[in-house]
Structures are given as C-alpha cells and as structure tokens.
Amino acid sequence: MQDIKIELRKELLEKPQDMKKVKFGKTFTDHMFLMNYNSKDGWHDARIVPHEPIPMDMGAMVFHYAQEIFEGMKAYRTESGDIQFFRPYENIRRMAASGERVSMPAVDEDMFMEALRKLVEVEKEWVPKEEGTSLYIRPFMIATDVGLGVHASDNYLFCILTCPVGSYYPEGINPIRIMIEDEDVRAVRGGTGFAKCGGNYAASIRASVKAGKKGYSQVLWLDGVERKYIEEVGAMNIMFKIDGKIVTPSLNGSVLPGVTRKSSIELLKSWGYEVEERLISVDELVEAAKAGKLEEAWGTGTAAVVSPVGWLTYKDETYEATGSKIGEVTQKLYDGLTGIQWGKIEDTHDWIVKL
Template identity: 90%
Template sequence: MQDIRIELREDKREKPQDMSKVKFGKTFSDHMFLMNYDSQKGWHDARIVPHGPIPMDPGAMVFHYAQEIFEGMKAYRTESGAIQFFRPFENIRRMARSGERVSMPAMDEDMFMEALKKLVEVDKEWVPSEEGTSLYIRPFMIATDVGLGVHASDSYLFCILTCPVGSYYPEGINPIKILIEDQDVRAVRGGTGYAKCGGNYAASIRASVRAGKKGFSQVLWLDGVERKYVEEVGAMNIMFKIDGKIYTPELNGSVLPGVTRKSSIELLKDWGYEVIEKLISVDELVEAAKAGKLEEVWGTGTAAVVTPVGWLTYKDETFEVEGGKIGEVTQKLYDGLTGIQWGKVEDTRDWIVTI
C-alpha cells in the first residue's frame, strides 16, 4: 500500500456554529484526497491536500464522454466521541463494479479504506456531533485524457470530498409525495442503471423538474422496456409493505444496488418479515392500493436513510398510504439503521468500521 502525502491547509475555513442547520452538500471541509492513475504507472501520488479547484484541460474526456463514477457514504460521531463508518466496503466494492461498467480502473480496497480513514482523521473537527448530523463523503473518479474520440481514457483522477451535513429531518420525519413517471425513463437493462455514474442522474433531471413543479418530492421510475415495472426513486431505492409482506424491485441491471437497501433487507429478515425481491408492476401496486392492502411505502438511501412515502400518484390518480403518516415498519427501520450508524444500537453484524 502506498504512503499518503499530507499537505495541511494553513488558512483553515471557519466551521458553521450550528452543524445541524448546514444544508446538504454546500459546505466542504478543509481537505480532499487525490490520487492519479495511468496505464504505465498504475495508481500513484496519493495525497491529502487543501480542498480547492482541480485544474482541468477543456479537452479532458470526462467533459465530452461522461466517463465518471462516484459514491456516497457517511462518517458518524458517536456519543462517546468516536468516529465510525457504516459498511464502507460495500461502497468501495460498488464503486469498483461501477468502474468496470464504464471501463475505469478499480482502486485497491485497502488503499481506498486507508484514504477514507486518513482524510477523516485530518478533518476530524468537521465531523459534527449534533443530533442527526454526519459527515457526508463523496468519492469520485473522472477520465483525464485530453483528446476527442470515443474510447476509454488512459489516465484518471480519483478524489474524495467531505462535507458536514445537518439532520435530514430537522422537524421530524414527514411522508413525501411521489409521482410515478410514465414518460421519461432513467435506465434500461444492459445499460448503466446499476452503476453509480453521473449520466444516470442527468437523465432523471427533466422528469424531476416536471414533478417538482406539480408539488412532488420525487419521481418513481418505471422500467425502460415495457414501462410497466417500478424500479427506483430519484435518489433512493423503494420498498412496499403489501398485505403484511415487504416487496422491493429486484436488482435486474437497471436498479442501483443500494447499501441502505441491502442493510434494510437484512434487518427486516432478522426481524421476521418476509422480504420479496421481484418485478413489481405498477398495475399490481395500484390494485393493492385500491384494495387497501398497500400498508406502507418508503425509500432507502444514504442521504436520508429511510424516507416515508405518504402519497403515490399515477396518471392523475393519487393514493394515500398509511393515512399520510409514517408507518410502524418504516419507523422501526429508520430507528434500527440510524441507531447502528450513530452507535446507539449494538452492531452485531460487523457493519461498523471505527477510525
């Protein structure tokens, strides 16, 4: 494993006095991790440097052919002051799978983990301690070859940014309104749907803007082939409690394999719930709602952990879920996951990595 060179910032930034009110992704900590790759040297020049602009040639391939991947994870400060990660190797391995899909090199897992630990150690004062707060971590990789022509780049830059984030639910968990999208599609099987790359999110923006103008928080996507099966929400995976059982769309290649999704399934099974991963048609969902069998709906993702859904709209027909309130299973799942993440609940599954 390579040594990491550290260049400390002399003009440290002023930290917000109340971290619980910091907006998501707007305030960055003092430093960032950088490492370069090229086909001759492999990975080299691991360094932690002051956070700031990255000089880029306008001909760099990332700008023209979108060869880019990223991850999203968090570091949490426990009541005792310890700092810990939640299942970081799941994110590290998912980033390698994303990279493979778009022909980008994988970072050595141990090197990746060492970079995470060192960066958070250097900026440990930026890990907030207020209720519900955390340090969001954004690893990403971009193609840096200069030249026009569609092919895999020969060189890449790997970077990790960190930013403190306030509580996602400062006023309590309120169920959201979701629009089931029946025009645009996010991804198709055989495409990049299972990879965490920027193009997937760019493809989702138009429908999200339309939905936002109508008062919806997020869009629930249908599959790109038949426009029939529900897949995932804009920034989350989705789960349904129907007639006592938990259903979630199967990972068929166009659904992101969420770490929170995986953790939720494991917890739910431990608690005795039957969890079914399958193709779920929108007609099935509508039928369950009309029959009063759609008992709870929630999204799972790194940013919010668990998000209750109170209303689903499809083709101008709206279905209220659980009276527009958070359901029992949704609340239990949120409490269970966040309890482990913040060290309030014992980790019996080796999910936590402590600095």
C-alpha cells in the same frame, strides 16, 4: 500499499456553528484526497491537500464522454465521541463495479479504505456532534485524457471530498408525495442503471423538474422496456409493505444496488419479516392501494436513510400509502439503521468500521 502524503492548509476554514443552517453538499471541509492513474504506473501520488479548484483542460474526456463514477457514504460521531463508518466496503466494491461498467480502473480496497481513514482523521474536527448529523463523504473518479474521440481514457483522477451535513429530518420525519413517471426513462437493462454514474442522474432531471412543479418530492421510475415494472425513486431504492409482506424491486441490472437497501433487507429478515425481491408492476401497486393492501411505502438511501412515502400518483390518480403518518415498519427500520450508524444500538451484523 503506497504512502499518503499530507499537505495541511495553513489557514483553516471556519467551521459551521449551527448545523441547522448548513445546506446539504454546500459546505466542504479543509482538505481533499487525490490520487492519479495511468496504465504505465497504475495508481500513484496519493495525497491529502487543501480543498481547492482543480485546473482542467476543456478537452478532458470527462466533459465530453461522461466517463466518471461516484459514491456516497458517511462518517458518524457516537455519543462517546468515537467516529465510525457504516459498511464502507460495500461502497468501495460498488464503485469498482460501476467503474468496470464504464471501463475505469478499480482502486485497491485496502488503499481506498486507508484514504478514507486518513482523510477523516485529518478532518475529524469537522465531524459534527449534534443529534442526527454526520460527515458526508463523496469519492469520485474522472477521466482526464485530453482529446476528442470516444474511447477509454488512459489517465484518471480519484478524489474524495467531505462535507458536514445536518439532520435530514430536523423537524421530524414527514411522509412525501411521489409521482410515478410514465414517459421518460432513467435506465435500461444492459445499460448503466446499476452503476453510480452521472449520466443516470442527468437522465432523471427533466422528470424531477416536472414532478417538482406539480408538488411532488420525488419521481418513481418504471422499467425502460415495458414501462410497467417499478424500479426505484430518483435518489433512493423503494420498498412496500403489501398485505403483510415487504416487497422491493429485484436487482435486474437497471436498479442501483443500494447499501441502505441491502442493510434494510437484512435487518427486516433478522426481525422475522418476509421480504420478497421481485418484479412489481405498477398495476399490482395500484390494485393493492385500491384494495387497502398497500400498508406502507418508503425509500432507502444514504442521505435520508429511510424516507416514508405517504402518497403515490400515477396518471393523475393519487393513491394513499400511509398518508400523513409514518408507518410502523418504516419507523422501526429508521430507528434500527440510525441506531447502529450512530452507535446507539449494538452492531450485531459487523457493519461498523471504527476510525
């Protein structure tokens, strides 16, 4: 494993004094991690340098053919002051899987983890101490070959950015309204739906804008072939409690294999809940809501952890899940996951990696 060179910023940036005023993804720390790749040398020149703009040729392939991937994860400060990661190897492996789909090279797992450790160690004073806060970590990779022509790049840049983020729920967890999209399609099987790449998110923006104008927080996507099976929410996986059972869409190739999704399923099963990963049609969901069997609905993801869904709208008809209150299972899941992440609950699943 190669050494990581460290160049520290001479004049450090001012750290936020009030995390309640910090907008997600807008305040970056002093430093970033960079590493280059080409087919001759492999990964090389691993370095931590001051955070600053990167000069890029306008002919770089990432701008024209969208060969890029990314991840989202966090570092948490416990009450004792320790800093820890939550299941980082799951993110590392998922990024490798995303890269394979778009013909990008994987970063060695140990090298990836060492880069995370070194960067967070350098930026440890940026990991906030307030309740519910954390240091968001954004690893990403871009194609840097210069030239117009659709083919895999030979040169890549791997980067890791970090930014302090406040509590996702500073005023408590409030159920959201989501709109089930029946016109636009986010992804199809055989495409890049399971990969964490920008094209998937670009494809979702138009429907998100439309939903936002109508007062909805998120879009719930249907499958791209039959337009009848539930897949995922714009930035989260989705789960339902229907007639006592926990049901979530199966990973069919067009659904992102979320780390929080996986952790939620494992926690729920350990608590004795019956969890089904399967196809769920929008008609089944609507019928369950009409019959009063849709007891809870929630999204899962790194940013929010768990986001309760109070109402779902499909073809201009609105159906209530939990309304204005958070469901019992949703609350238990949120408390369980965040308790482990911030070190308030014992980690019996071997999910935590200490700095």
